[in-house]
Amino acid sequence: MGKQLAAVLGTGQTHHRAKRTDVSMPGLLREAVDRAMEDARVDWPDIDAVVVGKAPDMFEGVMMPELFLADALGANGKPLLRVHTAGSVGGSTALVAASLVQAGVHRRVLTVAYEKQSESNAMWALSILPPFQMPVGAGAGGYFAPHVRSYIRRSGAPEHVGAIVAAKDRRNGALNPFAHLRQPDITVESVRASQMLWDPIRYDETCPSSDGACAMVLGDEAAGDAVVGGAAWIHATAMRTEPTTFAGRDQVNPRAGQEAAAALWREAGISDPLSEVDAAEIYVPFSWFEPMWLENLGFMPEGEGWKLTEAGETAIGGRLPVNPSGGVLSSNPIGASGMLRFSEAAKQVMGRAGDYQVDGARTALGHAYGGGSQYFSMWVVGSAKPGS
Amino acid sequence: MTAAETETPLSAPLDVGFDYTRSVGPVLGRFVNALRERRVVGVRGDDGRVHVPPVEYDPDTARALTDFTDVGDEGTVVSWSWVAEPLDGQPLQRPFAWALIRLDGADTCLLHAVDAGSPSRISTGMRVKARWADETVGHIRDIVCFVSVDSPPEDPAPAPPPPPVAERAEGEPVSTVITPIHLHYMHSASPEESRYLRGLAEGRLLGQRCPACGKVYVPPRGACPTDGVPTTDEVELPDTGIVTTFCIVNVPFLGQRIKPPYVAAYILLDGADIAFLHLVLGCEASEVRMGMRVRAAWKPREEWSTTLENIAHFEPTGEPDAPYESFAHHL
Numbered sequence: 001m002g003k004q005l006a007a008v009l010g011t012g013q014t015h016h017r018a019k020r021t022d023v024s025m026p027g028l029l030r031e032a033v034d035r036a037m038e039d040a041r042v043d044w045p046d047i048d049a050v051v052v053g054k055a056p057d058m059f060e061g062v063m064m065p066e067l068f069l070a071d072a073l074g075a076n077g078k079p080l081l082r083v084h085t086a087g088s089v090g091g092s093t094a095l096v097a098a099s100l101v102q103a104g105v106h107r108r109v110l111t112v113a114y115e116k117q118s119e120s121n122a123m124w125a126l127s128i129l130p131p132f133q134m135p136v137g138a139g140a141g142g143y144f145a146p147h148v149r150s151y152i153r154r155s156g157a158p159e160h161v162g163a164i165v166a167a168k169d170r171r172n173g174a175l176n177p178f179a180h181l182r183q184p185d186i187t188v189e190s191v192r193a194s195q196m197l198w199d200p201i202r203y204d205e206t207c208p209s210s211d212g213a214c215a216m217v218l219g220d221e222a223a224g225d226a227v228v229g230g231a232a233w234i235h236a237t238a239m240r241t242e243p244t245t246f247a248g249r250d251q252v253n254p255r256a257g258q259e260a261a262a263a264l265w266r267e268a269g270i271s272d273p274l275s276e277v278d279a280a281e282i283y284v285p286f287s288w289f290e291p292m293w294l295e296n297l298g299f300m301p302e303g304e305g306w307k308l309t310e311a312g313e314t315a316i317g318g319r320l321p322v323n324p325s326g327g328v329l330s331s332n333p334i335g336a337s338g339m340l341r342f343s344e345a346a347k348q349v350m351g352r353a354g355d356y357q358v359d360g361a362r363t364a365l366g367h368a369y370g371g372g373s374q375y376f377s378m379w380v381v382g383s384a385k386p387g388s
Numbered sequence: 389m390t391a392a393e394t395e396t397p398l399s400a401p402l403d404v405g406f407d408y409t410r411s412v413g414p415v416l417g418r419f420v421n422a423l424r425e426r427r428v429v430g431v432r433g434d435d436g437r438v439h440v441p442p443v444e445y446d447p448d449t450a451r452a453l454t455d456f457t458d459v460g461d462e463g464t465v466v467s468w469s470w471v472a473e474p475l476d477g478q479p480l481q482r483p484f485a486w487a488l489i490r491l492d493g494a495d496t497c498l499l500h501a502v503d504a505g506s507p508s509r510i511s512t513g514m515r516v517k518a519r520w521a522d523e524t525v526g527h528i529r530d531i532v533c534f535v536s537v538d539s540p541p542e543d544p545a546p547a548p549p550p551p552p553v554a555e556r557a558e559g560e561p562v563s564t565v566i567t568p569i570h571l572h573y574m575h576s577a578s579p580e581e582s583r584y585l586r587g588l589a590e591g592r593l594l595g596q597r598c599p600a601c602g603k604v605y606v607p608p609r610g611a612c613p614t615d616g617v618p619t620t621d622e623v624e625l626p627d628t629g630i631v632t633t634f635c636i637v638n639v640p641f642l643g644q645r646i647k648p649p650y651v652a653a654y655i656l657l658d659g660a661d662i663a664f665l666h667l668v669l670g671c672e673a674s675e676v677r678m679g680m681r682v683r684a685a686w687k688p689r690e691e692w693s694t695t696l697e698n699i700a701h702f703e704p705t706g707e708p709d710a711p712y713e714s715f716a717h718h719l
Binding site for chain 2 (some may be wrong): 020021022023024025026027030044058060061071072073074076116118119120121123124125127128129130131132133134135136137138139141142145146147148149150153154195196197198199200201243245246247248250251252
């Protein structure tokens with residue numbers, strides 16, 4: 001028995017900032033939800049279920065936040081699910097919501113993901129030291145920097161490739177009215193001149209710490225057909241997981257990501273991703289993860305992802321625009337960052353991406369990863385119905 | 389029974405705490421700023437009910453609510469529960485009742501403390517009134533507790549000091565409240581890790597080999613993550629190895645225990661199949677290389693305990709670097 005067709009009916013997000021002290025946590029979510037429901041032209045009675053996601057509870061110190069968010073999410077009397085897969089959670093939350101439609105259980109599902117980083121300190125929360133351990137850990141940057149070094153050594157990529165990604169994504173972010181960092185004048189040279197934080201990762205090559213939320217309304221085939229201007233149809237979805245550490249684990253090109261991508265392209269009927277995908281929103285919290293994930297996702301052969309970046313082909317107007325919205329490097333409300341990738345992919349194929357619209361985008365990738373590169377979630381959305 | 393199964397696992401306290409900062413938003417903001425003026429504000433829902441504390445969104449219609457209304461600071465106990473032994477951080481430090489109190493003019497209940505003295509002096513239906521703090525700051529603690537209207541306590545409970553207040557410009561309303569949260573755990577190591585830690589206390593590095601794939605794990609896991617079988621073969625490893633990869637941490641952060649800059653490196657001990665994070669010192673950070681041969685620099689024996697911190701750091705041995713091909717599969 002096959003899946004039912006499902007589509008994105010509308011998307012919404014907050015203005016992402018370092019501190020959104022003007023709104024409560026429920027108010028932050030509602031800002032994104034209200035925009036998504038308006039974009040989807042639906043009202044509360046149209047929503048059958050709500051799926052909410054966020055990264056570790058330690059970030060805001062609220063256990064089971066979905067309980068106190070139920071009123072704000074109009075979830076009283078409806079199924080309300082919470083999803084948690086670390087930084088990939090925005091993506092996996094969207095996929096859980098999609099599965100409720102694809103399974104034929106619900107007609108329209110509201111899904112939302114968020115982080116209000118200003119209520120705590122993620123660097124601290126990611127560096128808690130259990131007894132007996134060596135206190136070497138230094139947040140997400142300290143975790144990923146050695147693996148970035150491994151990538152550079154393995155691929156022979158020139159040192160400036162990371163800066164190319166950072167300058168491109170920040171300039172893209174300047175086209176996005178919702179982005180946290182909007183830096184139209186940033187250059188490869190200015191990125192390379194910024195402070196080295198976790199050598200080999202520089203300050204301008206790291207994502208900001210943001211308050212923000214993202215929401216989408218997903219619907220079934222009839223709901224998708226009714227979208228004025230066309231819905232974003234879900235062509236394929238994939239999630240994979242692997243342990244954080246095991247002997248022989250490939251930390252640069254994790255197997256879970258490779259296998260998720262292979263399953264994704266197979267389901268979408270895509271044999272040559274680089275030629276058949278028009279835009280990609282890839283989870284790149286540190287600049288070097290663009291070339292790394294280009295390889296992991298199968299857009300480029302192993303060791304050659306950086307060549308696409310260096311050639312300028314991942315900029316808007318290039319062969320594969322990557323993160324035209326500005327990506328995680330421009331806005332990072334951690335729990336929402338994955339859903340932003342998924343919704344920005346949908347906006348591209350719906351023709352609703354404004355100043356960073358990729359001309360003629362018909363097929364787009366949304367991607368998220370989380371934990372120590374152990375959770376992967378991704379989808380392919382298209383302007384045409386699958387199979388048509 | 390293996391040795392690991394007969395030895396008691398090691399345990400130690402793990403305390404985690406942070407002063408979380410809550411943005412109260414336009415609705416709870418109205419509530420806490422009114423408390424600062426010794427008033428209680430509720431909000432009227434779409435069905436006409438008055439919610440106290442005010443809710444930001446109607447529980448039935450999900451609509452944002454804005455119809456604020458003052459309610460009384462006296463009300464009726466709807467239900468209660470006796471706290472015979474108050475915990476740190478609770479409103480009163482002598483026995484009290486948690487009560488659901490419907491304030492006059494409200495349709496929902498506020499949870500707060502009642503300073504009743506004994507459980508015989510509180511009952512459902514009892515009339516209570518707010519006891520306001522001497523100094524109000526814009527926080528639910530501006531109400532110290534509630535007391536009986538007819539027979540308030542003759543010896544009022546001592547009021548705790550006011551809660552911490554977020555910085556704000558003089559005269560500005562409260563937009564953020566500080567919520568300190570502290571969790572106290574007893575963290576236990578697994579039997580296998582405990583054996584490894586006891587080995588460290590004797591200056592030994594103990595790993596385990598998977599009987600299926602032959603990989604050597606240090607610290608030992610008890611089970612192979614690849615094959616899912618118990619790892620029972622103990623292997624003693626030398627304190628020499630290589631740096632597989634590393635970063636130089638230049639970032640200071642809250643709770644950091646090593647002063648930056650420092651080299652955080654994955655160390656692969658000779659004979660092990662998995663690397664662990666440690667420090668590399670004894671040379672300039674810029675001289676640390678992938679493949680560099682290193683040896684453990686142990687702290688003085690009298691400082692050893694059951695921790696990897698017995699090794700102060702790793703330092704270069706001066707031997708030729710390991711060829712990249714020999715460790716590429718460990719990256």
